Amino acid sequence: MNVVVCGKVIPASSVTIEIDSNTKRMVRKGVPHELDPAAASAVEEALRLTEKHGGTVILVTMGISDATIGIRNALAMGATSAVHILDEAVAGSDTLGTAKILAAAIKKQPFDLVICATESSDSYSGIVPGQIAYFLGVPPVTFAKEISVAGSTIIIKRQSESGYDLIECALPALVAVSSGINEPRYPQLKGIMAAKKKEIKVYTAADLGLAPDQVGENGAREKVLTVGRPAKRQAGKVVTDEGDGGKQIADFLAEIKVI
Amino acid sequence: MAGVIWVYAELNDDRITTTTLEMVAKAAEAGKAEAVLLGPAPEDAVQTLAKYGATKIYRSADPIYREYLTLPAAETIAGLINTFKPAVMLFASSYTGRDLVANLSARLDCGAISDVGDFKLKDGSVEATIPALGASYQNTSTLVSQGTKLLLVRPKSFEPEISEQAVAIEEVPAASDDGLRKVRMKERVTVKREGPQLEGAKTIVSGGRGLKGEENFAMLSDLAELLGGAVGATRAAVDAGWVPYAMQIGQTGKTVKPDLYIACGISGAVQHLSGMKTSKTIISINKDADAPIFQYSDFGMVGDVFKIIPQLIEELKKRQGG
Numbered sequence A: 001m002n003v004v005v006c007g008k009v010i011p012a013s014s015v016t017i018e019i020d021s022n023t024k025r026m027v028r029k030g031v032p033h034e035l036d037p038a039a040a041s042a043v044e045e046a047l048r049l050t051e052k053h054g055g056t057v058i059l060v061t062m063g064i065s066d067a068t069i070g071i072r073n074a075l076a077m078g079a080t081s082a083v084h085i086l087d088e089a090v091a092g093s094d095t096l097g098t099a100k101i102l103a104a105a106i107k108k109q110p111f112d113l114v115i116c117a118t119e120s121s122d123s124y125s126g127i128v129p130g131q132i133a134y135f136l137g138v139p140p141v142t143f144a145k146e147i148s149v150a151g152s153t154i155i156i157k158r159q160s161e162s163g164y165d166l167i168e169c170a171l172p173a174l175v176a177v178s179s180g181i182n183e184p185r186y187p188q189l190k191g192i193m194a195a196k197k198k199e200i201k202v203y204t205a206a207d208l209g210l211a212p213d214q215v216g217e218n219g220a221r222e223k224v225l226t227v228g229r230p231a232k233r234q235a236g237k238v239v240t241d242e243g244d245g246g247k248q249i250a251d252f253l254a255e256i257k258v259i
Numbered sequence B: 001m002a003g004v005i006w007v008y009a010e011l012n013d014d015r016i017t018t019t020t021l022e023m024v025a026k027a028a029e030a031g032k033a034e035a036v037l038l039g040p041a042p043e044d045a046v047q048t049l050a051k052y053g054a055t056k057i058y059r060s061a062d063p064i065y066r067e068y069l070t071l072p073a074a075e076t077i078a079g080l081i082n083t084f085k086p087a088v089m090l091f092a093s094s095y096t097g098r099d100l101v102a103n104l105s106a107r108l109d110c111g112a113i114s115d116v117g118d119f120k121l122k123d124g125s126v127e128a129t130i131p132a133l134g135a136s137y138q139n140t141s142t143l144v145s146q147g148t149k150l151l152l153v154r155p156k157s158f159e160p161e162i163s164e165q166a167v168a169i170e171e172v173p174a175a176s177d178d179g180l181r182k183v184r185m186k187e188r189v190t191v192k193r194e195g196p197q198l199e200g201a202k203t204i205v206s207g208g209r210g211l212k213g214e215e216n217f218a219m220l221s222d223l224a225e226l227l228g229g230a231v232g233a234t235r236a237a238v239d240a241g242w243v244p245y246a247m248q249i250g251q252t253g254k255t256v257k258p259d260l261y262i263a264c265g266i267s268g269a270v271q272h273l274s275g276m277k278t279s280k281t282i283i284s285i286n287k288d289a290d291a292p293i294f295q296y297s298d299f300g301m302v303g304d305v306f307k308i309i310p311q312l313i314e315e316l317k318k319r320q321g322g
């Protein structure tokens, strides 16, 4: 079973992401990058499935040149090869543009299953996977907590408001996994060495047959008009527990008439 | 059509969801509210939608919408949008809402705006307010595509105000193509939740990674019970498997707005804050004086939850008993 994983490489979790008020885009240049933890879970799930059923795992990512570090990380975890969509022209893409580009790149790879993370950890719109599925013409199953393969169908445990749903879906398909589906493995030295020799194909939008007015800011349907900060909540008092912290909270509850 | 705002009416546990009603009320205030209701629904569903301001309901009760995930609904809605061309269509930021918007935005090549906290109709388009990056930003955005604008709306963004309307029902033919039956719902499993539910709770006691383990949530339940409230959690606690997902509060969990929120061993990550920071009063307990949660708290206690919470419980018992 061949699996394509769509995952992002994003500013490291130590970075507070900011939005540039001129370009109205997230500041991505000049900050340390890492494989999105959500993408690492998607890679992990793909590795577990192919370890059991055979096949390749190809990571597809669209991002700036700093993304290489995260791509190498996925390769070191065990992915077979990677595709990096690297092109100034795609900067400023909205979800729809991103999905068009990713779908065009995925179509060039062998796949029975595409695994995404339900949401990326930096922009979390959560709609890119469903859009990709539409462009690929395969059924989408999102919020997966568990995936198992039975011949040409997959069974998915899908998170729901009140518990979970058991979903049956024919392959080829796209599954978006939810956070906490697995504990991604850490790359071992052997994997890190092997990753250096693995192939990373680099594509531009033009390589994928996409015209300049379909991608990037020009192709975006969503336009950010203004970037601002919400009114800050007035912080109240903060005290340090000197042994009567519980009592003090009870006093506060009495003060606001909860008790 | 100018001023016509559609709402996708979502059902959960056989009831129209609260977020649906919030959106219908807002649509009625901003324009002419109409709803799309697909699949088997309880008898009073239509009246409920009318009560919050829907003037027309596009309806099919066909079971295909329940047996298969969103593909049949997306097919039907795309057809309806192409025929009736509403100005805007609103969906809840829920599992179903996101899947539908993903499909429709790609199929209609119109894009969509996610995580909408408010919107207004403007110059034949829409201007949406988005609490971006876990609500650390407040941006506005629009859609430049032609035709219907698709918005994914955050729960608790609008008040579900009643404005009883006369309602017309338009029966629509059900989607039936075989290609739409690729994702089948085999079984719905309800995980039993004990104790009071987060939805509608006036007081919420919430625990994070600082609780250290599943067993320590018992002390939060005791506290919640004394205050007549419910227990919530952060994603860290849910991902660790200590508590079920239904208890998760935040960006990817529930959005809550209780009178009182007590955050225990929670750092205050933006994704958590975005689900609870509009609570009326926030109390937090954290051993790290620099935890961001304190900047959002009315009353912050720097200290150890394992000392403070048992003392608070004792104190409440004493005061309530006396």
Ligand SMILES: Cc1cc2nc3c(=O)[nH]c(=O)nc-3n(C[C@H](O)[C@H](O)[C@H](O)COP(=O)(O)OP(=O)(O)OC[C@H]3O[C@@H](n4cnc5c(N)ncnc54)[C@H](O)[C@@H]3O)c2cc1C
Pocket (backbone or CB within 6 Å): A119, A120, A121, A122, A124, B207, B208, B209, B210, B211, B233, B234, B235, B236, B237, B248, B249, B250, B251, B252, B253, B254, B264, B265, B266, B267, B268, B269, B270, B271, B272, B275, B285, B286, B287, B288, B291, B303, B304, B305, B306
């Ligand atoms: C796309 C995306 C969506 C997300 N959605 C959500 C969401 O819906 N909800 C959510 O909650 N998170 C969400 N997160 C995760 C979020 O970023 C944080 O990781 C999470 O909220 C942290 O949970 P926490 O505060 O319990 O843990 P931590 O951040 O680890 O904080 C634990 C706190 O406990 C304190 N502590 C430890 N021991 C004690 C003690 N004995 N006494 C007192 N204090 C103690 C520590 O000082 C620390 O501040 C999301 C993340 C992403 C990327």
Ligand SMILES: Nc1ncnc2c1ncn2[C@@H]1O[C@H](COP(=O)(O)O)[C@@H](O)[C@H]1O
Pocket (backbone or CB within 6 Å): A006, A007, A008, A009, A038, A039, A060, A061, A062, A063, A095, A098, A102, A115, A116, A117, A118, A119, A120, A123, A124, A125, A126, A127, A128, A129
């Ligand atoms: N630039 C990208 N490169 C690769 N995958 C992406 C990219 N953007 C979004 N995705 C995929 O879509 C998912 C959801 O992203 P988002 O819509 O940003 O929440 C991610 O977890 C990835 O699986």
